[in-house]
Each structure stands twice: as structure tokens, then as C-alpha cells.
Amino acid sequence: MTAVIDYGVGNLFSLCSSLAFLGVEAVVTNRVEDLQKADRIILPGVGAFGDAIAKLNETGLVEPLREEVKKGKPLLGICLGMQLLFEQSKEYGTHQGLGFLKGVVSPLADDITTGLKVPEMGWNSLQFQKKEHPLVKYIKEGDYVYYVHSFYAKDCADSLVAYSEYEVQVPGIVGNGMVMGTQFHPEKSGAVGLAILKAFCELK
Amino acid sequence: MITKRIIPCLDIRDGRVVKGTNFEGIRDVADPVEMARFYNESGADELVFYDITASFEQRKLFTEILKKVASEIFIPLTVGGGIQTVEDFDRVLKCGADKVSVNSGAIKNPDLIREAAQKYGDQCVVLSMDVKRVDGKFTVFAKGGRENTGLDAIEWAVKGVQNGAGELVINSIDTDGVRNGFDLEMLNAIAAHVDVPIIASGGAGTMEHFAELFQYPSMDAGLAAGIFHTKEVEIRALKQFLRDRGIEMRV
Numbered sequence: 001m002t003a004v005i006d007y008g009v010g011n012l013f014s015l016c017s018s019l020a021f022l023g024v025e026a027v028v029t030n031r032v033e034d035l036q037k038a039d040r041i042i043l044p045g046v047g048a049f050g051d052a053i054a055k056l057n058e059t060g061l062v063e064p065l066r067e068e069v070k071k072g073k074p075l076l077g078i079c080l081g082m083q084l085l086f087e088q089s090k091e092y093g094t095h096q097g098l099g100f101l102k103g104v105v106s107p108l109a110d111d112i113t114t115g116l117k118v119p120e121m122g123w124n125s126l127q128f129q130k131k132e133h134p135l136v137k138y139i140k141e142g143d144y145v146y147y148v149h150s151f152y153a154k155d156c157a158d159s160l161v162a163y164s165e166y167e168v169q170v171p172g173i174v175g176n177g178m179v180m181g182t183q184f185h186p187e188k189s190g191a192v193g194l195a196i197l198k199a200f201c202e203l204k
Numbered sequence: 205m206i207t208k209r210i211i212p213c214l215d216i217r218d219g220r221v222v223k224g225t226n227f228e229g230i231r232d233v234a235d236p237v238e239m240a241r242f243y244n245e246s247g248a249d250e251l252v253f254y255d256i257t258a259s260f261e262q263r264k265l266f267t268e269i270l271k272k273v274a275s276e277i278f279i280p281l282t283v284g285g286g287i288q289t290v291e292d293f294d295r296v297l298k299c300g301a302d303k304v305s306v307n308s309g310a311i312k313n314p315d316l317i318r319e320a321a322q323k324y325g326d327q328c329v330v331l332s333m334d335v336k337r338v339d340g341k342f343t344v345f346a347k348g349g350r351e352n353t354g355l356d357a358i359e360w361a362v363k364g365v366q367n368g369a370g371e372l373v374i375n376s377i378d379t380d381g382v383r384n385g386f387d388l389e390m391l392n393a394i395a396a397h398v399d400v401p402i403i404a405s406g407g408a409g410t411m412e413h414f415a416e417l418f419q420y421p422s423m424d425a426g427l428a429a430g431i432f433h434t435k436e437v438e439i440r441a442l443k444q445f446l447r448d449r450g451i452e453m454r455v
Contacts, residue, residue: 013300017275047325115421116206119327119370121401122424123207123249123454144207144454146280148327165205188302190244190279 002026002201003038005065007055009080010046018187018194024201032064039204041065041073043181045080049089049105049151052080053097062098069100074134074178074203082174082181083151091151100179103156103171108149111168119150124164124184126172133161134203135173135180138195145172145184145192152183178203207452208418209249209425210439211403212432214239216285217256219265221433240273243432246439248279249454252305252373252427255285267299274300284332288312293320297328305330305373308346310364311353321368330403331369333360335390336377342390349377357390358397365398372398373427376406383409383431386417395422403427411437411445418451 002019004012006028019026026042027034035041043065045052056062069075077085086097089105097105109118123144128136147164153171161173161180173196174181180200186193215222220234240251251273255266263286274281283296284305293304304324310316310331321329334349335342335357342357361372374394376387386407395402401424404417408428417423431437440455447453 011297011302013274013298014278014302017300018278021276021278046327117399117401117424120206121327121371122209124205125207125454147206187278188280193278 001038002040002042003034004028004042004044005035005056005059005061006030007052007059007061009052009055010044012044014185014187015042015044015078018197019201022194022198022201024197030059030061032061035061035064035068038068038073040201041068041075042200043075043077043081043084045078045084047080049080049083049091049097050093050095053084053095056084065098069179072178074200075100075180076200077181078187079149079183079185082183083153085174085179085181086153086156089151101153101156101159101174101176101181103153103159103174105151106154108152108166108168108170112166114167116167119148120166120170121148122146123189124166124170124172126162126164128162129160130162133173133175133180135175135182135196135199136162137199139192143192145182145186145189147172147184149183205452207249207454208423208446209403210247210414210443210453211250211252211425211427212243212248212439213252213254213405213427213429215254215256215429216266216269218262219269222256236269237272239433240277243439244277244279247443247455248439249425250280250282251277252282252284255283257286267295270296270299270301282330284330287316289316290319290323293324293328297324303328303330303371305332307332307334311344311346311355314363314367317364317367317369321370326368326370329369330371330373331361331364332373332375333357333364334375334377335394337390342393345377349380358394361394362397365400369400371401371403373403373405379407380405381430382407385409385413386426388416388420391417391423392420395420401425408437411442414442415446415449415451418446
């Protein structure tokens with residue numbers, strides 16, 4: 001069973017639909033027991049970092065999540081959920097993240113000088129930094145995925161799996177052990193996104 | 205690099221796609237779900253659904269269709285038509301829409317964009333505007349282009365973006381249906397004053413028209429209905445055509 005953490009951030013319709021489409025048994029939950037019982041956990045999220053981490057803390061799920069991660073249970077953060085995996089964010093102030101991955105989430109606008117629009121909204125292609133990673137099992141370099149974001153992970157060379165060029169290198173897929181994340185929305189990235197979710201849902 | 209986007213638009217009334225359709229190999233040419241499937245397989249980058257119904261019953265039918273599409277097609281979906289309140293946003297977002305497009309509703313209630321952007325984020329709010337030249341001035345029209353609001357299109361676009369619109373759909377009434385090319389003059393005049401993605405609409409008749417549009421870095425997407433529905437322009441061929449001309453496309 002796959003647990004999708006429900007902490008009141010963002011719309012889970014598409015994520016749940018895509019898991020159902022793949023035939024994956026998923027539970028949207030804010031209960032500790034479900035995280036413990038799950039084979040793998042997805043941390044979704046849309047919105048602002050500070051608000052999201054506060055809401056996640058309110059659920060009381062952070063410590064249980066740490067326990068499960070320590071045991072090696074696969075965890076996938078999506079979009080803002082991926083950003084929460086890092087140590088820190090500089091989105092409207094400084095906020096502490098979960099610290100599962102090394103790196104800092106920073107404003108895209110600070111590093112864009114050529115007039116590209118922020119947020120980055122649309123399809124961008126993936127360049128692989130690591131060819132061997134569970135999430136890239138069924139996709140190939142150059143495949144397109146759908147991004148909507150104004151902030152991006154920096155100083156995360158350790159965990160970088162794939163990136164997209166948007167004047168800067170935007171980390172698209174990151175991972176360290178069984179903790180992994182995508183800045184783009186796999187549930188909105190057509191067949192490529194489904195292939196990424198499928199690969200994750202095969203992990204135990 | 206980020207791609208330019210090709211977006212077919214489906215106008216839906218009584219649960220059916222309106223406008224001329226000439227599909228082969230599809231059982232029901234006016235069934236929105238079948239058409240959404242077809243466009244997804246053809247490589248459409250997003251889909252736009254406009255609800256052009258009025259009654260409550262028909263609106264329920266529309267959200268049922270939306271749910272069905274969102275349950276099997278995993279690309280961004282924008283919904284417009286009859287969006288007047290934040291509750292309308294809620295209704296369609298719960299059925300699987302990713303973005304909500306406001307037009308007359310924002311003209312009637314200028315706070316709508318701000319309220320929705322605060323609740324759902326800028327990326328969720330699309331300001332759609334129908335624009336026509338009146339005495340040489342780009343002017344916003346409401347109610348499907350029937351009512352002159354007297355609003356200056358550039359000022360309206362700037363205000364919408366300030367209030368939190370994350371994207372603009374600019375539809376030129378002057379070129380709509382003429383199929384003689386996008387209204388590049390109007391699009392560029394408005395785009396010069398805002399920094400959000402611009403979706404150009406109105407006037408596409410050939411593949412070359414899209415190539416012309418994407419010569420301008422500030423043009424992010426091209427939207428059309430009729431030429432895609434009738435297959436005069438096929439999306440897969442169009443995207444390959446544009447890519448062959450050095451334009452970044454997801455193919």
C-alpha cells in the first residue's frame with residue numbers, strides 16, 4: 001500500500017487518479033498507523049514552504065515519518081513536497097525543512113538574468129546526472145516533464161539525479177537512498193510522469 | 205529548455221464539444237472524453253475546457269465530464285466558462301482542473317482574481333481576455349465578446365497580473381475565426397507590460413502561423429479550437445514542423 005500524506009496542502013485529485021490508473025493501492029492519510037503500515041510514502045504539496053512545513057508539523061507526522069525513513073521505507077516528495085525534504089528554504093524568510101537531503105531551496109528569480117519568466121511553468125526536458133536511479137528506470141534522457149515552480153533546490157550535488165535547463169540547472173529528480181523527490185509534477189507529465197510513479201510504486 | 209506549448213480548446217455544451225468536428229477513427233466525434241484522449245495521444249501540451257452552458261443541470265454534466273477526463277489524462281487541464289466566485293474555483297478544482305480561467309467574472313468582480321490567487325496560488329489563476337480594437341485602442345470585451353467594457357486591455361492585463369493571475373490568455377476578436385494568423389501586434393503590445401506566460405488565441409489557420417507566433421520569446425503557447433477539431437492542422441505534425449524550425453517542442 002502507498003500512503004499519500006494529507007496535510008491540507010494542495011489538490012490530490014490528479015495524484016490519486018494517476019495512482020489509481022496505474023493500479024496502485026493508495027491511501028490518503030494523516031494517520032501514523034497508515035505511515036507505519038505503508039510500503040512507501042508520498043509527500044505531495046503545492047503552495048508556500050513556510051505554511052506547508054507548519055501544517056506538516058501540526059499533523060504530528062514528522063517524527064513518525066523520520067522513523068519510517070530511518071528504516072529505509074521509500075519516500076517520494078513531489079513539487080513542494082520535494083522541497084520540504086531539504087535542510088532549508090529561503091522562501092519569504094528562512095524555514096527549516098525536514099533535512100533528509102542536503103541543500104537549500106532558493107528563489108529562481110534571484111538567479112534568472114535573461115528575462116525567462118518566473119514561475120517556470122511548462123514542459124522541460126530532463127538531463128541525467130545519474131543513469132542508475134529507481135525513478136529513471138522507465139524513462140530516458142530528454143523526456144519532457146511538467147514544471148510549475150518559483151523556487152528550486154541548490155547546493156544539492158549529492159542527491160542530484162536529473163535536471164532541466166532553465167538558464168540555471170533546475171534539479172528535477174533528486175534522491176539519496178530511499179528518499180527521493182521530483183520538482184515537476186509526475187501526475188501532470190503524461191506517460192513519462194506515469195512511468196516515474198510506476199517505478200516508485202514498485203519500491204519496497 | 206522549456207518548450208512552447210500547443211493547446212487545443214474544447215467548448216462544451218450539453219456534455220458535447222461544440223464547433224465543427226471531422227475526426228476519423230473516433231467513435232463519437234463530439235464526445236469530450238474521446239476528444240481529450242485523442243488530443244492527449246496527439247501530443248497536446250495542455251487541454252482547455254470551456255463550459256458554455258448556463259443551467260445547473262448542464263453544469264453538473266460538465267463537471268462529470270471533467271472528472272472523467274482528469275481520471276485518465278494526466279496533462280494540465282484548464283477550465284473556464286461561468287467562473288464567477290471562489291466557490292466556482294473550488295468546484296472545478298475538486299473535479300481535477302489544475303488551472304481556472306476567469307474572464308467576465310473578473311470584470312464583474314475585480315477582487316475575484318486576488319481572492320482565488322490567495323487561496324489556490326497564482327499558478328492556478330488564468331486571466332482570459334477577449335480584446336478588440338476600438339478607435340485604435342485595444343479594448344476588453346465581456347460576455348463572449350458581445351459587450352464593450354471600455355477597459356483598456358493593457359491596463360486590465362497589468363492589473364490582473366498584479367492581483368495574482370499567473371497566466372494570460374489573450375484572444376483577439378479582430379482575428380478570431382479569420383485564420384489569417386495570430387494578432388501579433390495586439391499580443392506583443394500587451395505582453396510588453398506583463399511578465400507571466402502568454403497564451404495566444406485567435407487567428408491561427410496554418411502551421412506557419414504558429415511558427416510566426418513563436419518567433420517572439422514572450423509568446424509561450426498557442427491556443428486554437430476549430431483548426432484542430434477539423435484536423436486542418438494536426439497537433440503531432442504541427443509540433444514536428446515547429447521543432448524542425450528550431451522551436452523547442454515536446455514531441
